[in-house]
Amino acid sequence: MGAAGGLAESGSVTAPAPLLPPAARIFVAGHRGLVGSALTRRLTAEGYQVLTRTRAELDLRDAEATGAYLRESRPDAVVLAAARVGGIMANARHPVPFLEDNLRIQLSVIAGAHAADVDRLLFLGSSCIYPKHAAQPITEDALLTGALEPTNEPYALAKIAGITQVRGYRKQFGRRYICAMPTNLYGPGDNFDPETSHVLPALIRRFHEARAAGAPEVVLWGSGTPRREFLHSDDLARACLLLLRRYDGDSPVNVGCGEDLTIAELAAEVAAATGYTGRVGWDTTRPDGTPRKLLDVSRLTALGFAPAVPLARGIRDTYAWWLDH
Numbered sequence: 001m002g003a004a005g006g007l008a009e010s011g012s013v014t015a016p017a018p019l020l021p022p023a024a025r026i027f028v029a030g031h032r033g034l035v036g037s038a039l040t041r042r043l044t045a046e047g048y049q050v051l052t053r054t055r056a057e058l059d060l061r062d063a064e065a066t067g068a069y070l071r072e073s074r075p076d077a078v079v080l081a082a083a084r085v086g087g088i089m090a091n092a093r094h095p096v097p098f099l100e101d102n103l104r105i106q107l108s109v110i111a112g113a114h115a116a117d118v119d120r121l122l123f124l125g126s127s128c129i130y131p132k133h134a135a136q137p138i139t140e141d142a143l144l145t146g147a148l149e150p151t152n153e154p155y156a157l158a159k160i161a162g163i164t165q166v167r168g169y170r171k172q173f174g175r176r177y178i179c180a181m182p183t184n185l186y187g188p189g190d191n192f193d194p195e196t197s198h199v200l201p202a203l204i205r206r207f208h209e210a211r212a213a214g215a216p217e218v219v220l221w222g223s224g225t226p227r228r229e230f231l232h233s234d235d236l237a238r239a240c241l242l243l244l245r246r247y248d249g250d251s252p253v254n255v256g257c258g259e260d261l262t263i264a265e266l267a268a269e270v271a272a273a274t275g276y277t278g279r280v281g282w283d284t285t286r287p288d289g290t291p292r293k294l295l296d297v298s299r300l301t302a303l304g305f306a307p308a309v310p311l312a313r314g315i316r317d318t319y320a321w322w323l324d325h
């Protein structure tokens, strides 16, 4: 089981297997999504062989089919970037699939990887696993120290179960499975649906459409005062690869850029990128969600990570991608 170092037959001590062998075969679950597509680009560019299955080919909620796929394909590593994902309203309106789909996907993929003797796995959680009123910036130790934000509690509880599952396989079976907790992400391939998306793509679309229509006002959700931290998906992909190569610990590792801004400040950035010059209004019947969500990224920084995509450039590039698609 696994590939831990040990005593060879000659009596000499063998070196532990590398955390990620060069040219490893890596199954990226969710390769068509925002994160999975960025990871696929990065891993391919770095010489890894990326294995993929579309949802039509393999529904990851199906434990039997997922287990069979993993046993047949025997990847060296798995990255679990498939999930039911959405913005604040999608979460608030659909508690059942945000809980159940994510639990089922995690059970299928993580247990299936273990049964197929996959040595290495990276599970992607989210910064929403931390308490609504956690001290800022949020350290990994804040997990399970307080009540969650109600709009995304089902999703957060599923992710917390995933962390517990990964830790269980580490403790009980010695698996080299790890967890990353990313902040709010954005980039090419994001969901731009006005009702179900996250705030950044939603704002790109709202401001673009208002400018095209000559509308005098764009109305955004909530009060504009919540603070969020945004990381480009290409930076997230670099962080994931770093963790796969260098990290094998029990604690989740936060992944962010270390800086946040208010939603009103984000709106000003997106308005500038899209050329919108009208008014911005706020619909306070829509939820604000967590007041602030800034991650402490010192563990990741200590491993050598620094983000490469500044927010203004990332917004411009994501806007250009959306216009092209």
Ligand SMILES: NC(=O)C1=CN([C@@H]2O[C@H](COP(=O)(O)OP(=O)(O)OC[C@H]3O[C@@H](n4cnc5c(N)ncnc54)[C@H](OP(=O)(O)O)[C@@H]3O)[C@@H](O)[C@H]2O)C=CC1
Residues within 6 Å of the ligand: 029, 030, 031, 032, 033, 034, 035, 036, 054, 055, 056, 058, 059, 060, 061, 080, 081, 082, 083, 084, 085, 101, 105, 124, 125, 126, 127, 181, 182, 183, 184, 185, 186, 189, 190, 191, 198
């Ligand atoms: N986006 C964000 O701001 C953040 C995301 N994360 C985490 O990162 C990970 C990736 O998120 P992101 O890329 O944004 O999400 P996306 O919605 O962009 O992508 C999710 C992917 O999962 C696939 N998928 C979902 N359900 C199934 C299923 N039942 N069977 C097979 N495939 C399935 C989707 O397939 P299909 O293309 O067919 O729909 C899609 O490719 C998730 O774990 C998420 O929780 C964490 C923090 C923030």
Ligand SMILES: C[C@H]1O[C@H](OP(=O)(O)OP(=O)(O)OC[C@H]2O[C@@H](n3cnc4c(=O)[nH]c(N)nc43)[C@H](O)[C@@H]2O)[C@@H](O)[C@@H](O)C1=O
Residues within 6 Å of the ligand: 086, 087, 088, 089, 091, 126, 127, 128, 152, 155, 156, 183, 184, 185, 194, 196, 197, 198, 199, 200, 202, 203, 220, 221, 222, 223, 226, 228, 263, 286, 287, 288, 289, 290
């Ligand atoms: C990644 C993270 O994403 C979600 O949590 P969230 O950070 O609250 O997500 P959000 O991006 O949807 O909103 C951020 C803020 O922005 C405000 N806002 C203004 N105008 C729009 C708007 O037009 N759309 C959206 N979506 N939000 C808007 C909105 O009211 C809120 O104050 C969870 O799914 C959670 O589970 C999770 O993991």
